[in-house]
Amino acid sequence: MPLSPASVAEQEYLKQIYLLHEDEGRATTQMLADRLGVKPPSVTAMIKRLAEDEDGPLVRHMPYHGVDLTERGVAVALEMLRHHRLIELFLSELLGVPWDRVHEEADRLEHVLSEDLEERIATKLGNPTVDPHGDPIPSREGVIMPREMVRLTELPVGATGVISRIDQQEGPVLQYLASLGLILEETVTVQSIAPFGGVVTVRVGMGGPDSVHALGGDLAKHILIALACDEAEGSRR
Amino acid sequence: MPLSPASVAEQEYLKQIYLLHEDEGRATTQMLADRLGVKPPSVTAMIKRLAEDEDGPLVRHMPYHGVDLTERGVAVALEMLRHHRLIELFLSELLGVPWDRVHEEADRLEHVLSEDLEERIATKLGNPTVDPHGDPIPSREGVIMPREMVRLTELPVGATGVISRIDQQEGPVLQYLASLGLILEETVTVQSIAPFGGVVTVRVGMGGPDSVHALGGDLAKHILIALACDEAEGSRR
DNA sequence: TCCTGAATTTAGACTCATCTAAATATAAGG
DNA sequence: CCTTATATTTAGATGAGTCTAAATTCAGGA
Numbered sequence: 001m002p003l004s005p006a007s008v009a010e011q012e013y014l015k016q017i018y019l020l021h022e023d024e025g026r027a028t029t030q031m032l033a034d035r036l037g038v039k040p041p042s043v044t045a046m047i048k049r050l051a052e053d054e055d056g057p058l059v060r061h062m063p064y065h066g067v068d069l070t071e072r073g074v075a076v077a078l079e080m081l082r083h084h085r086l087i088e089l090f091l092s093e094l095l096g097v098p099w100d101r102v103h104e105e106a107d108r109l110e111h112v113l114s115e116d117l118e119e120r121i122a123t124k125l126g127n128p129t130v131d132p133h134g135d136p137i138p139s140r141e142g143v144i145m146p147r148e149m150v151r152l153t154e155l156p157v158g159a160t161g162v163i164s165r166i167d168q169q170e171g172p173v174l175q176y177l178a179s180l181g182l183i184l185e186e187t188v189t190v191q192s193i194a195p196f197g198g199v200v201t202v203r204v205g206m207g208g209p210d211s212v213h214a215l216g217g218d219l220a221k222h223i224l225i226a227l228a229c230d231e232a233e234g235s236r237r
Numbered sequence: 238m239p240l241s242p243a244s245v246a247e248q249e250y251l252k253q254i255y256l257l258h259e260d261e262g263r264a265t266t267q268m269l270a271d272r273l274g275v276k277p278p279s280v281t282a283m284i285k286r287l288a289e290d291e292d293g294p295l296v297r298h299m300p301y302h303g304v305d306l307t308e309r310g311v312a313v314a315l316e317m318l319r320h321h322r323l324i325e326l327f328l329s330e331l332l333g334v335p336w337d338r339v340h341e342e343a344d345r346l347e348h349v350l351s352e353d354l355e356e357r358i359a360t361k362l363g364n365p366t367v368d369p370h371g372d373p374i375p376s377r378e379g380v381i382m383p384r385e386m387v388r389l390t391e392l393p394v395g396a397t398g399v400i401s402r403i404d405q406q407e408g409p410v411l412q413y414l415a416s417l418g419l420i421l422e423e424t425v426t427v428q429s430i431a432p433f434g435g436v437v438t439v440r441v442g443m444g445g446p447d448s449v450h451a452l453g454g455d456l457a458k459h460i461l462i463a464l465a466c467d468e469a470e471g472s473r474r
Numbered sequence: 475t476c477c478t479g480a481a482t483t484t485a486g487a488c489t490c491a492t493c494t495a496a497a498t499a500t501a502a503g504g
Numbered sequence: 505c506c507t508t509a510t511a512t513t514t515a516g517a518t519g520a521g522t523c524t525a526a527a528t529t530c531a532g533g534a
Contacts, residue, residue: 009491029512042492044513049490064499064512094331095357105354112345120332246521266482279522281483286520301482301529 005055008111011080012036013046014058017069018077023167028066078142083110083118085131090121092132099132099183100174133174134165134184134224152200152215152223153193160189161225168222180213181205182223197221243295245348248317249273250283251295254306255314260404265303315379320347320355322368327358329369336369336420337411370411371402371421371461389437389452389460390430397426398462405459417450418442419460434458 006014016035020027029047033040047067050059058073069077087106091097097105113121122128122140129137129145136144149164163186166177177183181204191201197217204211215223243251253272257264266284270277284304287295295310306314324343328334334342350358359365359377366374366382373381386401400423403414414420418441428438434454441448452460 007490030510038491039493040512041494041514046491091354095354095361097354097357101353105351108349108351109346112349114342114345116338117328117332117334117342120334124332244520267480275521276523277482278484278524282521285483 006058006076009046010050010058011076011111013043013050014069014073014077015080015084017059017067018074018081021069026066027068032067075142078138078144080110082138082140082142083113085135085137086118086121086125086128087113088131088133089125089128089137093125099178100171102132103169103171130165132184133167133169134163135167147226149224149226152188152190152202152220152225153197153217155190155193155225157190157192159227160187161227162187163223164226165224166222167224168219173219177219177223181211182213188225243313246283247287247295248313248348250280250287251306251310251314252317252321254296254304255311255318258306263303264305269304312379315375315381317347319375319377319379320350322372322374323355323358323362323365324350325368325370326362326365326374330362336415337408339369340406340408367402369421370404370406371400372404384463386461386463389425389427389439389457389462390434390454392427392430392462394427394429396464397424398464399424400460401463402461403459404461405456410456414456414460418448419450425462 013032013036016032017027020031020035024031029040029043032043036043047059047061050073051057051061056072057070058076060068060070062068084106087109088102091102091105092099119140129139131137136147138144147164150161155161163182163184166174166182166184168174182188182202187205189203191203191212193200194217200215200217200220202213202215204213250269250273253269254264257268257272261268266277266280269280273280284296284298287310288298293309294307295313297305297307299305321343324346325339328339328342329336356377368374373384375381384401387398392398400419400421403411403419403421405411419425419439424442426440428440428449430437431454437452437454437457439450439452441450
Protein backbone atom coordinates (compact mmCIF):
# COMPACT_ATOMS: atom_id res chain seq x y z
CA MET A 1 0.00 0.00 0.00
CA PRO A 2 2.30 2.78 -1.22
CA LEU A 3 0.83 6.03 0.04
CA SER A 4 1.22 7.95 -3.20
CA PRO A 5 3.68 10.67 -2.25
CA ALA A 6 3.64 12.56 -5.50
CA SER A 7 1.87 15.62 -6.89
CA VAL A 8 -0.72 15.21 -9.62
CA ALA A 9 1.82 16.23 -12.27
CA GLU A 10 4.41 13.80 -10.91
CA GLN A 11 1.87 10.98 -10.88
CA GLU A 12 0.94 11.74 -14.47
CA TYR A 13 4.58 11.68 -15.62
CA LEU A 14 5.26 8.39 -13.82
CA LYS A 15 2.16 6.80 -15.31
CA GLN A 16 3.10 7.86 -18.85
CA ILE A 17 6.69 6.67 -18.44
CA TYR A 18 5.31 3.28 -17.41
CA LEU A 19 2.86 3.15 -20.34
CA LEU A 20 5.53 4.21 -22.83
CA HIS A 21 7.80 1.38 -21.70
CA GLU A 22 4.88 -0.99 -22.14
CA ASP A 23 3.89 0.37 -25.58
CA GLU A 24 7.21 1.36 -27.11
CA GLY A 25 9.85 -0.26 -24.96
CA ARG A 26 11.31 3.08 -23.91
CA ALA A 27 10.37 6.59 -22.82
CA THR A 28 12.11 9.58 -24.39
CA THR A 29 11.72 13.28 -23.68
CA GLN A 30 9.92 13.86 -26.96
CA MET A 31 7.46 10.96 -26.49
CA LEU A 32 6.62 12.16 -23.01
CA ALA A 33 6.17 15.74 -24.18
CA ASP A 34 3.72 14.54 -26.86
CA ARG A 35 1.69 12.37 -24.51
CA LEU A 36 1.54 14.93 -21.73
CA GLY A 37 0.87 17.92 -23.94
CA VAL A 38 3.88 19.90 -22.70
CA LYS A 39 7.13 21.07 -24.29
CA PRO A 40 10.31 19.00 -24.08
CA PRO A 41 12.15 21.32 -21.65
CA SER A 42 9.32 20.86 -19.16
CA VAL A 43 9.83 17.11 -19.37
CA THR A 44 13.57 17.40 -18.75
CA ALA A 45 12.89 19.61 -15.74
CA MET A 46 10.34 17.21 -14.25
CA ILE A 47 12.55 14.17 -14.85
CA LYS A 48 15.28 15.91 -12.92
CA ARG A 49 12.89 16.50 -10.03
CA LEU A 50 11.68 12.88 -10.10
CA ALA A 51 15.26 11.58 -10.15
CA GLU A 52 16.18 13.68 -7.12
CA ASP A 53 13.09 13.13 -4.99
CA GLU A 54 13.97 13.63 -1.35
CA ASP A 55 12.48 10.23 -0.38
CA GLY A 56 14.64 8.48 -2.99
CA PRO A 57 14.63 8.52 -6.80
CA LEU A 58 11.42 7.68 -8.66
CA VAL A 59 13.15 7.50 -12.07
CA ARG A 60 16.61 6.89 -13.51
CA HIS A 61 17.66 9.44 -16.09
CA MET A 62 20.11 8.44 -18.83
CA PRO A 63 20.71 11.90 -20.33
CA TYR A 64 19.90 11.97 -24.06
CA HIS A 65 18.77 8.33 -23.83
CA GLY A 66 15.43 8.38 -22.12
CA VAL A 67 14.14 7.61 -18.69
CA ASP A 68 13.33 4.57 -16.64
CA LEU A 69 11.23 3.94 -13.51
CA THR A 70 12.77 2.80 -10.25
CA GLU A 71 10.92 0.32 -8.06
CA ARG A 72 9.33 3.23 -6.21
CA GLY A 73 8.36 4.85 -9.50
CA VAL A 74 6.73 1.65 -10.72
CA ALA A 75 4.74 1.40 -7.49
CA VAL A 76 3.29 4.88 -7.96
CA ALA A 77 2.57 4.25 -11.66
CA LEU A 78 0.79 0.99 -10.92
CA GLU A 79 -1.29 2.60 -8.22
CA MET A 80 -2.43 5.27 -10.69
CA LEU A 81 -3.15 2.62 -13.30
CA ARG A 82 -5.18 0.65 -10.77
CA HIS A 83 -7.14 3.77 -9.84
CA HIS A 84 -7.64 4.69 -13.47
CA ARG A 85 -8.92 1.33 -14.59
CA LEU A 86 -11.09 0.70 -11.56
CA ILE A 87 -12.71 4.09 -12.14
CA GLU A 88 -13.24 3.33 -15.83
CA LEU A 89 -15.01 0.10 -15.01
CA PHE A 90 -16.98 1.71 -12.21
CA LEU A 91 -18.21 4.56 -14.40
CA SER A 92 -19.07 2.18 -17.18
CA GLU A 93 -20.91 -0.39 -15.06
CA LEU A 94 -22.55 1.72 -12.38
CA LEU A 95 -23.19 5.04 -14.08
CA GLY A 96 -23.58 3.95 -17.68
CA VAL A 97 -20.85 6.25 -18.95
CA PRO A 98 -20.15 5.17 -22.52
CA TRP A 99 -17.09 3.09 -23.28
CA ASP A 100 -15.42 5.86 -25.27
CA ARG A 101 -15.76 8.52 -22.59
CA VAL A 102 -14.62 6.76 -19.41
CA HIS A 103 -10.96 7.36 -20.14
CA GLU A 104 -10.96 11.14 -19.85
CA GLU A 105 -13.11 11.07 -16.72
CA ALA A 106 -10.78 8.56 -15.08
CA ASP A 107 -7.77 10.69 -15.97
CA ARG A 108 -8.99 13.41 -13.62
CA LEU A 109 -10.48 11.23 -10.89
CA GLU A 110 -7.55 8.82 -10.51
CA HIS A 111 -5.43 11.39 -8.67
CA VAL A 112 -7.95 12.12 -5.92
CA LEU A 113 -9.08 8.60 -5.06
CA SER A 114 -8.41 7.58 -1.45
CA GLU A 115 -7.24 4.10 -0.55
CA ASP A 116 -10.55 3.56 1.21
CA LEU A 117 -12.61 4.47 -1.84
CA GLU A 118 -10.35 2.42 -4.11
CA GLU A 119 -11.03 -0.56 -1.89
CA ARG A 120 -14.79 -0.01 -1.82
CA ILE A 121 -14.99 0.33 -5.58
CA ALA A 122 -12.90 -2.80 -6.11
CA THR A 123 -15.13 -4.76 -3.75
CA LYS A 124 -18.31 -3.43 -5.33
CA LEU A 125 -17.05 -4.57 -8.74
CA GLY A 126 -15.96 -8.00 -7.44
CA ASN A 127 -12.21 -7.30 -7.53
CA PRO A 128 -12.01 -7.20 -11.31
CA THR A 129 -8.77 -7.82 -13.21
CA VAL A 130 -9.67 -6.05 -16.47
CA ASP A 131 -11.26 -2.70 -17.32
CA PRO A 132 -13.80 -1.87 -20.10
CA HIS A 133 -11.01 -1.72 -22.70
CA GLY A 134 -9.58 -5.06 -21.63
CA ASP A 135 -6.62 -3.35 -19.98
CA PRO A 136 -5.43 -5.27 -16.91
CA ILE A 137 -6.10 -3.83 -13.46
CA PRO A 138 -3.10 -4.24 -11.17
CA SER A 139 -3.85 -5.69 -7.74
CA ARG A 140 -3.47 -3.62 -4.58
CA GLU A 141 0.05 -5.06 -4.33
CA GLY A 142 0.91 -4.07 -7.91
CA VAL A 143 0.61 -7.51 -9.48
CA ILE A 144 -0.76 -7.75 -13.02
CA MET A 145 -2.55 -10.92 -14.05
CA PRO A 146 -0.78 -12.19 -17.18
CA ARG A 147 -2.88 -12.96 -20.25
CA GLU A 148 -1.82 -14.50 -23.55
CA MET A 149 -2.68 -12.25 -26.47
CA VAL A 150 -1.50 -11.32 -29.96
CA ARG A 151 -2.15 -8.23 -32.04
CA LEU A 152 -4.73 -8.56 -34.79
CA THR A 153 -1.99 -7.76 -37.29
CA GLU A 154 0.03 -10.77 -36.16
CA LEU A 155 -2.73 -13.31 -36.62
CA PRO A 156 -2.45 -15.77 -39.57
CA VAL A 157 -5.08 -15.51 -42.30
CA GLY A 158 -8.07 -17.68 -41.47
CA ALA A 159 -7.50 -17.56 -37.72
CA THR A 160 -10.41 -16.87 -35.39
CA GLY A 161 -10.17 -15.22 -31.99
CA VAL A 162 -11.89 -13.10 -29.40
CA ILE A 163 -11.20 -9.38 -29.03
CA SER A 164 -9.77 -9.15 -25.53
CA ARG A 165 -8.17 -5.75 -25.31
CA ILE A 166 -8.19 -2.49 -27.21
CA ASP A 167 -4.97 -0.71 -26.64
CA GLN A 168 -6.04 2.78 -27.60
CA GLN A 169 -7.77 5.44 -25.56
CA GLU A 170 -9.10 8.03 -27.98
CA GLY A 171 -12.87 8.43 -27.88
CA PRO A 172 -13.59 8.88 -31.60
CA VAL A 173 -11.46 5.86 -32.52
CA LEU A 174 -13.25 3.70 -29.97
CA GLN A 175 -16.59 4.94 -31.26
CA TYR A 176 -15.64 3.98 -34.80
CA LEU A 177 -14.56 0.49 -33.75
CA ALA A 178 -17.79 0.00 -31.83
CA SER A 179 -19.77 1.11 -34.89
CA LEU A 180 -18.18 -1.78 -36.82
CA GLY A 181 -19.11 -4.20 -34.06
CA LEU A 182 -15.49 -4.46 -32.96
CA ILE A 183 -16.05 -4.55 -29.22
CA LEU A 184 -14.66 -6.54 -26.33
CA GLU A 185 -15.54 -10.26 -26.29
CA GLU A 186 -16.60 -10.20 -29.94
CA THR A 187 -15.27 -13.01 -32.15
CA VAL A 188 -13.40 -12.09 -35.33
CA THR A 189 -11.94 -14.08 -38.21
CA VAL A 190 -9.07 -12.78 -40.33
CA GLN A 191 -9.91 -12.81 -44.04
CA SER A 192 -6.73 -11.26 -45.37
CA ILE A 193 -3.71 -9.25 -44.29
CA ALA A 194 -1.78 -7.03 -46.64
CA PRO A 195 1.96 -7.26 -45.88
CA PHE A 196 4.16 -4.55 -44.31
CA GLY A 197 1.52 -3.26 -41.90
CA GLY A 198 -1.16 -2.95 -44.54
CA VAL A 199 -4.91 -3.39 -44.43
CA VAL A 200 -6.42 -6.19 -42.38
CA THR A 201 -9.79 -7.60 -43.43
CA VAL A 202 -11.86 -9.25 -40.72
CA ARG A 203 -15.25 -10.88 -40.45
CA VAL A 204 -17.06 -9.93 -37.26
CA GLY A 205 -18.94 -12.56 -35.28
CA MET A 206 -20.67 -15.27 -37.25
CA GLY A 207 -22.33 -12.76 -39.58
CA GLY A 208 -22.49 -12.79 -43.38
CA PRO A 209 -20.51 -10.78 -45.94
CA ASP A 210 -21.78 -7.39 -44.72
CA SER A 211 -20.03 -7.97 -41.43
CA VAL A 212 -16.65 -7.89 -43.14
CA HIS A 213 -14.55 -4.76 -42.57
CA ALA A 214 -11.19 -3.50 -43.69
CA LEU A 215 -8.96 -1.91 -41.06
CA GLY A 216 -5.78 0.08 -41.49
CA GLY A 217 -2.69 -1.52 -39.97
CA ASP A 218 -2.24 1.34 -37.50
CA LEU A 219 -5.71 0.72 -36.17
CA ALA A 220 -5.59 -3.09 -36.28
CA LYS A 221 -2.40 -3.32 -34.24
CA HIS A 222 -4.26 -1.84 -31.27
CA ILE A 223 -6.74 -4.71 -31.29
CA LEU A 224 -5.52 -7.60 -29.15
CA ILE A 225 -6.85 -11.10 -29.62
CA ALA A 226 -7.03 -14.09 -27.32
CA LEU A 227 -6.83 -17.11 -29.59
CA ALA A 228 -9.94 -19.28 -29.82
CA CYS A 229 -9.49 -22.61 -28.06
CA ASP A 230 -9.02 -24.82 -31.14
CA GLU A 231 -6.51 -22.33 -32.54
CA ALA A 232 -4.66 -22.27 -29.27
CA GLU A 233 -4.54 -26.07 -29.27
CA GLY A 234 -3.22 -26.08 -32.81
CA SER A 235 -0.41 -23.72 -31.95
CA ARG A 236 0.96 -25.99 -29.23
CA ARG A 237 4.13 -27.71 -30.30
CA MET B 238 -24.69 25.81 -16.41
CA PRO B 239 -21.67 27.92 -15.41
CA LEU B 240 -18.59 26.17 -16.77
CA SER B 241 -16.48 26.53 -13.65
CA PRO B 242 -13.64 28.75 -14.83
CA ALA B 243 -11.61 28.66 -11.64
CA SER B 244 -8.64 26.72 -10.31
CA VAL B 245 -9.10 24.26 -7.47
CA ALA B 246 -7.81 26.81 -4.95
CA GLU B 247 -10.10 29.52 -6.29
CA GLN B 248 -13.09 27.17 -6.14
CA GLU B 249 -12.25 26.30 -2.55
CA TYR B 250 -12.02 29.96 -1.51
CA LEU B 251 -15.30 30.84 -3.21
CA LYS B 252 -17.04 27.89 -1.54
CA GLN B 253 -15.77 28.86 1.91
CA ILE B 254 -16.74 32.51 1.42
CA TYR B 255 -20.25 31.34 0.57
CA LEU B 256 -20.43 29.01 3.57
CA LEU B 257 -19.10 31.67 5.93
CA HIS B 258 -21.79 34.10 4.86
CA GLU B 259 -24.34 31.37 5.46
CA ASP B 260 -22.92 30.39 8.88
CA GLU B 261 -21.64 33.67 10.26
CA GLY B 262 -23.16 36.36 8.08
CA ARG B 263 -19.77 37.56 6.87
CA ALA B 264 -16.37 36.35 5.69
CA THR B 265 -13.22 37.91 7.09
CA THR B 266 -9.59 37.24 6.25
CA GLN B 267 -9.02 35.50 9.56
CA MET B 268 -12.08 33.25 9.29
CA LEU B 269 -11.08 32.21 5.78
CA ALA B 270 -7.51 31.54 6.84
CA ASP B 271 -8.77 29.28 9.63
CA ARG B 272 -11.16 27.31 7.44
CA LEU B 273 -8.73 26.90 4.57
CA GLY B 274 -5.71 26.09 6.69
CA VAL B 275 -3.58 28.91 5.28
CA LYS B 276 -2.12 32.13 6.72
CA PRO B 277 -3.97 35.46 6.48
CA PRO B 278 -1.63 37.04 3.90
CA SER B 279 -2.38 34.16 1.53
CA VAL B 280 -6.07 34.96 1.86
CA THR B 281 -5.55 38.63 1.10
CA ALA B 282 -3.51 37.71 -1.98
CA MET B 283 -6.13 35.29 -3.27
CA ILE B 284 -8.98 37.73 -2.64
CA LYS B 285 -7.15 40.27 -4.73
CA ARG B 286 -6.83 37.73 -7.56
CA LEU B 287 -10.52 36.80 -7.31
CA ALA B 288 -11.56 40.46 -7.34
CA GLU B 289 -9.52 41.13 -10.46
CA ASP B 290 -10.38 38.03 -12.46
CA GLU B 291 -9.99 38.74 -16.15
CA ASP B 292 -13.51 37.51 -16.93
CA GLY B 293 -14.98 39.85 -14.32
CA PRO B 294 -14.78 39.96 -10.52
CA LEU B 295 -15.78 36.87 -8.53
CA VAL B 296 -15.70 38.71 -5.18
CA ARG B 297 -16.01 42.24 -3.83
CA HIS B 298 -13.29 43.19 -1.39
CA MET B 299 -14.00 45.78 1.28
CA PRO B 300 -10.45 46.19 2.63
CA TYR B 301 -10.27 45.50 6.38
CA HIS B 302 -13.98 44.62 6.34
CA GLY B 303 -14.26 41.24 4.75
CA VAL B 304 -15.26 39.89 1.40
CA ASP B 305 -18.44 39.24 -0.51
CA LEU B 306 -19.34 37.10 -3.54
CA THR B 307 -20.49 38.63 -6.80
CA GLU B 308 -23.17 36.90 -8.84
CA ARG B 309 -20.46 35.04 -10.75
CA GLY B 310 -18.79 34.04 -7.48
CA VAL B 311 -22.04 32.70 -6.10
CA ALA B 312 -22.56 30.63 -9.25
CA VAL B 313 -19.17 28.94 -8.86
CA ALA B 314 -19.70 28.39 -5.12
CA LEU B 315 -23.11 26.82 -5.68
CA GLU B 316 -21.76 24.56 -8.38
CA MET B 317 -19.09 23.30 -5.97
CA LEU B 318 -21.68 22.85 -3.25
CA ARG B 319 -23.87 20.89 -5.63
CA HIS B 320 -20.93 18.69 -6.61
CA HIS B 321 -19.91 18.23 -3.00
CA ARG B 322 -23.31 17.23 -1.72
CA LEU B 323 -24.21 15.01 -4.66
CA ILE B 324 -20.92 13.18 -4.14
CA GLU B 325 -21.58 12.82 -0.42
CA LEU B 326 -24.95 11.25 -1.07
CA PHE B 327 -23.59 9.09 -3.86
CA LEU B 328 -20.75 7.73 -1.73
CA SER B 329 -23.08 7.13 1.16
CA GLU B 330 -25.85 5.41 -0.81
CA LEU B 331 -23.97 3.54 -3.50
CA LEU B 332 -20.64 2.72 -1.90
CA GLY B 333 -21.62 2.53 1.75
CA VAL B 334 -19.08 5.13 2.84
CA PRO B 335 -19.98 5.99 6.44
CA TRP B 336 -21.78 9.20 7.17
CA ASP B 337 -18.86 10.75 9.01
CA ARG B 338 -16.32 10.14 6.23
CA VAL B 339 -18.13 11.30 3.08
CA HIS B 340 -17.24 14.94 3.67
CA GLU B 341 -13.49 14.65 3.26
CA GLU B 342 -13.81 12.42 0.19
CA ALA B 343 -16.23 14.87 -1.43
CA ASP B 344 -13.86 17.75 -0.71
CA ARG B 345 -11.32 16.28 -3.12
CA LEU B 346 -13.70 14.86 -5.71
CA GLU B 347 -15.91 17.93 -6.11
CA HIS B 348 -13.26 19.80 -8.10
CA VAL B 349 -12.81 17.15 -10.81
CA LEU B 350 -16.43 16.25 -11.49
CA SER B 351 -17.52 16.87 -15.09
CA GLU B 352 -20.94 18.27 -15.93
CA ASP B 353 -21.77 14.95 -17.54
CA LEU B 354 -20.89 12.94 -14.46
CA GLU B 355 -22.70 15.40 -12.20
CA GLU B 356 -25.80 14.86 -14.29
CA ARG B 357 -25.52 11.07 -14.25
CA ILE B 358 -25.05 10.98 -10.51
CA ALA B 359 -28.01 13.29 -9.93
CA THR B 360 -30.20 11.14 -12.15
CA LYS B 361 -29.04 7.93 -10.50
CA LEU B 362 -29.97 9.37 -7.11
CA GLY B 363 -33.33 10.67 -8.33
CA ASN B 364 -32.40 14.38 -8.39
CA PRO B 365 -32.15 14.66 -4.61
CA THR B 366 -32.47 17.98 -2.77
CA VAL B 367 -30.65 17.05 0.45
CA ASP B 368 -27.38 15.26 1.23
CA PRO B 369 -26.63 12.77 4.07
CA HIS B 370 -26.19 15.61 6.58
CA GLY B 371 -29.46 17.24 5.58
CA ASP B 372 -27.61 20.02 3.76
CA PRO B 373 -29.55 21.25 0.72
CA ILE B 374 -28.29 20.37 -2.76
CA PRO B 375 -28.60 23.34 -5.14
CA SER B 376 -30.19 22.58 -8.49
CA ARG B 377 -28.23 22.73 -11.72
CA GLU B 378 -29.42 26.31 -12.03
CA GLY B 379 -28.26 27.21 -8.52
CA VAL B 380 -31.65 27.21 -6.80
CA ILE B 381 -31.84 25.96 -3.22
CA MET B 382 -35.08 24.44 -2.02
CA PRO B 383 -36.10 26.40 1.11
CA ARG B 384 -36.89 24.45 4.29
CA GLU B 385 -38.21 25.72 7.61
CA MET B 386 -35.93 24.78 10.48
CA VAL B 387 -34.79 25.98 13.88
CA ARG B 388 -31.68 25.19 15.88
CA LEU B 389 -32.07 22.71 18.72
CA THR B 390 -30.96 25.47 21.10
CA GLU B 391 -33.88 27.66 20.02
CA LEU B 392 -36.58 25.09 20.67
CA PRO B 393 -38.86 25.65 23.70
CA VAL B 394 -38.70 23.07 26.52
CA GLY B 395 -41.13 20.23 25.84
CA ALA B 396 -41.07 20.69 22.09
CA THR B 397 -40.71 17.69 19.82
CA GLY B 398 -39.21 17.71 16.34
CA VAL B 399 -37.32 15.75 13.73
CA ILE B 400 -33.58 16.16 13.19
CA SER B 401 -33.40 17.47 9.64
CA ARG B 402 -29.90 18.80 9.24
CA ILE B 403 -26.57 18.61 11.01
CA ASP B 404 -24.61 21.67 10.28
CA GLN B 405 -21.17 20.40 11.14
CA GLN B 406 -18.71 18.40 9.06
CA GLU B 407 -16.13 16.96 11.42
CA GLY B 408 -16.00 13.17 11.40
CA PRO B 409 -15.47 12.53 15.14
CA VAL B 410 -18.29 14.89 16.11
CA LEU B 411 -20.67 13.20 13.69
CA GLN B 412 -19.62 9.81 15.03
CA TYR B 413 -20.36 10.92 18.57
CA LEU B 414 -23.81 12.22 17.63
CA ALA B 415 -24.61 8.98 15.83
CA SER B 416 -23.52 7.01 18.91
CA LEU B 417 -26.21 8.86 20.89
CA GLY B 418 -28.80 8.02 18.25
CA LEU B 419 -28.84 11.63 17.06
CA ILE B 420 -29.11 10.97 13.35
CA LEU B 421 -31.11 12.43 10.49
CA GLU B 422 -34.89 11.83 10.62
CA GLU B 423 -34.75 10.88 14.30
CA THR B 424 -37.37 12.45 16.57
CA VAL B 425 -36.19 14.34 19.65
CA THR B 426 -37.93 16.03 22.55
CA VAL B 427 -36.36 18.84 24.54
CA GLN B 428 -36.31 18.10 28.28
CA SER B 429 -34.47 21.20 29.43
CA ILE B 430 -32.31 24.04 28.20
CA ALA B 431 -29.85 25.86 30.41
CA PRO B 432 -29.84 29.59 29.56
CA PHE B 433 -27.03 31.51 27.82
CA GLY B 434 -26.05 28.74 25.43
CA GLY B 435 -25.83 26.11 28.12
CA VAL B 436 -26.54 22.42 28.17
CA VAL B 437 -29.54 21.07 26.26
CA THR B 438 -31.14 17.85 27.46
CA VAL B 439 -33.04 15.82 24.87
CA ARG B 440 -34.91 12.56 24.76
CA VAL B 441 -34.23 10.59 21.60
CA GLY B 442 -37.06 8.86 19.77
CA MET B 443 -39.79 7.37 21.93
CA GLY B 444 -37.30 5.59 24.20
CA GLY B 445 -37.18 5.52 27.97
CA PRO B 446 -34.95 7.41 30.41
CA ASP B 447 -31.70 5.89 29.07
CA SER B 448 -32.32 7.61 25.76
CA VAL B 449 -31.94 11.01 27.39
CA HIS B 450 -28.69 12.84 26.64
CA ALA B 451 -27.16 16.16 27.61
CA LEU B 452 -25.50 18.18 24.87
CA GLY B 453 -23.27 21.23 25.11
CA GLY B 454 -24.71 24.36 23.57
CA ASP B 455 -21.92 24.54 20.98
CA LEU B 456 -22.84 21.09 19.79
CA ALA B 457 -26.63 21.50 20.04
CA LYS B 458 -26.70 24.62 17.91
CA HIS B 459 -25.50 22.59 14.94
CA ILE B 460 -28.53 20.33 15.13
CA LEU B 461 -31.41 21.71 13.07
CA ILE B 462 -34.96 20.66 13.72
CA ALA B 463 -38.05 20.61 11.54
CA LEU B 464 -40.94 21.11 13.92
CA ALA B 465 -43.32 18.17 14.35
CA CYS B 466 -46.73 18.87 12.80
CA ASP B 467 -48.69 19.54 16.00
CA GLU B 468 -45.93 21.86 17.22
CA ALA B 469 -45.92 23.66 13.91
CA GLU B 470 -49.68 24.06 14.13
CA GLY B 471 -49.36 25.45 17.67
CA SER B 472 -46.85 28.05 16.55
CA ARG B 473 -49.08 29.51 13.89
CA ARG B 474 -50.47 32.88 14.84
C1' DT C 475 -9.50 62.22 21.82
C1' DC C 476 -5.77 59.26 22.10
C1' DC C 477 -3.70 54.70 22.75
C1' DT C 478 -3.25 50.01 22.39
C1' DG C 479 -4.04 45.26 20.79
C1' DA C 480 -5.77 42.62 17.20
C1' DA C 481 -6.80 42.08 12.44
C1' DT C 482 -5.36 43.13 7.95
C1' DT C 483 -2.52 44.29 4.27
C1' DT C 484 2.05 45.10 2.00
C1' DA C 485 6.63 43.63 0.78
C1' DG C 486 9.51 40.26 -0.54
C1' DA C 487 10.84 35.43 -1.02
C1' DC C 488 10.03 30.52 -2.14
C1' DT C 489 8.31 26.16 -4.70
C1' DC C 490 6.17 23.90 -8.52
C1' DA C 491 5.26 23.45 -13.17
C1' DT C 492 5.35 25.49 -17.13
C1' DC C 493 7.25 28.36 -21.18
C1' DT C 494 10.76 30.39 -25.05
C1' DA C 495 15.24 30.89 -26.89
C1' DA C 496 19.68 29.32 -27.17
C1' DA C 497 23.32 25.89 -26.58
C1' DT C 498 24.74 21.13 -26.99
C1' DA C 499 24.75 16.22 -27.88
C1' DT C 500 23.54 12.23 -30.82
C1' DA C 501 23.12 9.50 -34.80
C1' DA C 502 23.01 8.84 -39.60
C1' DG C 503 24.63 9.68 -44.33
C1' DG C 504 27.93 11.20 -47.58
C1' DC D 505 35.55 11.18 -40.59
C1' DC D 506 32.95 15.09 -41.05
C1' DT D 507 28.50 17.31 -41.52
C1' DT D 508 23.93 18.06 -40.61
C1' DA D 509 19.21 17.32 -38.95
C1' DT D 510 16.96 16.26 -34.91
C1' DA D 511 16.53 15.42 -30.08
C1' DT D 512 17.81 17.00 -25.72
C1' DT D 513 19.32 19.94 -22.28
C1' DT D 514 20.52 24.53 -20.19
C1' DA D 515 19.39 29.21 -19.09
C1' DG D 516 16.30 32.36 -17.75
C1' DA D 517 11.41 34.05 -17.24
C1' DT D 518 6.54 33.61 -15.77
C1' DG D 519 2.28 32.71 -12.96
C1' DA D 520 -0.12 30.49 -9.18
C1' DG D 521 -0.23 29.85 -4.50
C1' DT D 522 1.96 29.84 -0.46
C1' DC D 523 5.05 31.69 3.42
C1' DT D 524 7.42 35.18 7.08
C1' DA D 525 8.30 39.68 8.69
C1' DA D 526 7.04 44.25 8.82
C1' DA D 527 3.87 48.08 8.18
C1' DT D 528 -0.78 49.69 8.52
C1' DT D 529 -5.57 50.19 9.88
C1' DC D 530 -9.39 49.53 12.87
C1' DA D 531 -12.09 49.48 17.02
C1' DG D 532 -12.69 49.81 21.91
C1' DG D 533 -11.40 51.65 26.35
C1' DA D 534 -9.15 55.13 29.22
